[in-house]
Amino acid sequence: MQKIDILIENGFVLNFEDNSEIPEPKSIAIQNGKILEIGFPNDLKIKYNPEILLSANSKIVMPGFINAHTHVAMSYFKGLADDLPLMEWLTKHIWPAENKFLSKDFVRDAALHGCAEMIKNGITIFNDMYFFGDQTAQSAQKAGIRAVLGEGVLDAPVANYQNANEIFSYIEKMNEKYKDNELIDFAVAPHAIYTCGKENLIKSKELAQKLGILLHIHLSETRQEVENCIKQNGMRPVEYLDSIGFFESHVVIAHGIWLNENEQKILADKKASIAINTSSNLKLASGFDSFKSYLDHGVNLSIGTDGVASNNNLSIIEEMSITSKLQKALNNDPTILHARKMVEIATLGGAKALNKENEIGSLEPGKKADVILIETDSIEAQPIYNVYSQLVYSLSSEQIKDVIVAGKVVMKDRKLVNIDEEELIDKAKYYQKKIVEFNSNR
Ligand SMILES: [Zn+2]
Numbered sequence: 001m002q003k004i005d006i007l008i009e010n011g012f013v014l015n016f017e018d019n020s021e022i023p024e025p026k027s028i029a030i031q032n033g034k035i036l037e038i039g040f041p042n043d044l045k046i047k048y049n050p051e052i053l054l055s056a057n058s059k060i061v062m063p064g065f066i067n068a069h070t071h072v073a074m075s076y077f078k079g080l081a082d083d084l085p086l087m088e089w090l091t092k093h094i095w096p097a098e099n100k101f102l103s104k105d106f107v108r109d110a111a112l113h114g115c116a117e118m119i120k121n122g123i124t125i126f127n128d129m130y131f132f133g134d135q136t137a138q139s140a141q142k143a144g145i146r147a148v149l150g151e152g153v154l155d156a157p158v159a160n161y162q163n164a165n166e167i168f169s170y171i172e173k174m175n176e177k178y179k180d181n182e183l184i185d186f187a188v189a190p191h192a193i194y195t196c197g198k199e200n201l202i203k204s205k206e207l208a209q210k211l212g213i214l215l216h217i218h219l220s221e222t223r224q225e226v227e228n229c230i231k232q233n234g235m236r237p238v239e240y241l242d243s244i245g246f247f248e249s250h251v252v253i254a255h256g257i258w259l260n261e262n263e264q265k266i267l268a269d270k271k272a273s274i275a276i277n278t279s280s281n282l283k284l285a286s287g288f289d290s291f292k293s294y295l296d297h298g299v300n301l302s303i304g305t306d307g308v309a310s311n312n313n314l315s316i317i318e319e320m321s322i323t324s325k326l327q328k329a330l331n332n333d334p335t336i337l338h339a340r341k342m343v344e345i346a347t348l349g350g351a352k353a354l355n356k357e358n359e360i361g362s363l364e365p366g367k368k369a370d371v372i373l374i375e376t377d378s379i380e381a382q383p384i385y386n387v388y389s390q391l392v393y394s395l396s397s398e399q400i401k402d403v404i405v406a407g408k409v410v411m412k413d414r415k416l417v418n419i420d421e422e423e424l425i426d427k428a429k430y431y432q433k434k435i436v437e438f439n440s441n442r
Pocket of ligand 1: 070
């Protein structure tokens with residue numbers, strides 16, 4: 001018998017090429033961080049001798065969720081200020097708190113909290129936009145989760161950077177430092193077209209191209225942003241970015257709600273992706289639009305949670321459910337974004353957005369072993385006729401039991417393997433007190 005690291009035995013293994021509503025039970029052999037074989041349980045049982053045997057009886061076995069847009073180190077701002085318009089929320093609450101508290105230690109601690117929360121939600125990789133990426137990288141590695149860390153670029157001084165040039169050299173340094181790291185990638189993340197002038201947008205693009213890394217930007221999040229862009233540049237946001245060659249690099253757009261058909265065509269043509277953030281858009285009343293023509297034009301969609309300060313959770317299952325239902329209502333069409341399509345968007349769509357569809361996003365031999373196991377033996381999950389329907393409309397993250405990233409178990413039966421959960425909770429309480437104190441003194 002061949003020695004392997006992990007055998008996941010006898011689960012409903014999701015496969016986007018197979019049309020069955022409940023997949024036939026299969027097993028997965030994992031070796032050296034990758035999927036070695038997917039096959040019938042009896043065949044794999046006699047072939048492999050695993051170090052870890054994970055029983056997946058009555059469990060859905062699927063690729064880990066991909067969070068295509070978030071701000072992981074905003075964890076401690078969860079619930080700090082709610083029920084406010086975007087600009088008031090940002091300028092009166094979030095930015096003052098960030099000005100006061102952002103430091104390497106704060107980011108490291110808050111990011112660890114966010115990484116833990118993401119693993120509990122079955123997320124195996126996240127596409128981040130924030131500051132002090134080195135510290136977030138340390139926390140992601142500690143938790144055992146993959147991360148694409150977009151260092152935020154703004155014209156104004158931020159965190160400990162005096163100007164964008166300092167950020168560009170930081171990204172270059174970090175890219176070099178982590179270039180052989182299995183879990184960590186860096187990215188260039190110009191915050192938005194209203195915080196980054198043309199010069200820094202072009203420099204961001206050039207750096208991303210030079211290093212062969214991702215470009216990640218907030219775009220067309222509000223109607224106001226689109227109107228201002230037309231006033232200033234005589235063009236809509238996607239047309240403006242296209243005019244400066246932005247899409248010559250691999251781009252992920254967060255939000256992308258207010259796009260006309262020409263903009264959708266540009267994105268499809270340039271293979272740029274959108275990270276949908278429905279909960280955040282609804283909560284901040286940034287608006288929402290039908291994605292039907294986006295899909296018709298072939299724009300790649302993925303799902304983001306946005307930061308917990310605006311969502312206020314990191315559940316991809318909840319995002320799938322709310323996005324699917326909202327789009328059905330908007331289009332007066334219950335067939336749009338059906339459950340199977342939603343699951344594909346939350347996994348393979350995310351992998352395409354991050355330019356990693358050859359490595360992750362589906363369960364196939366040779367791909368990296370980022371796998372989650374979800375129980376279906378509970379009142380909420382039974383009876384089960386279609387695993388995709390169950391995932392999108394019935395289950396919650398509570399049913400996600402085991403999480404494997406890069407062939408390593410990072411959550412076993414809902415307990416985090418690499419993180420002391422009590423310590424995390426104590427830290428969150430400590431920072432909550434400090435933030436309340438700061439707010440009462442200003
Ligand atoms: Zn965001």
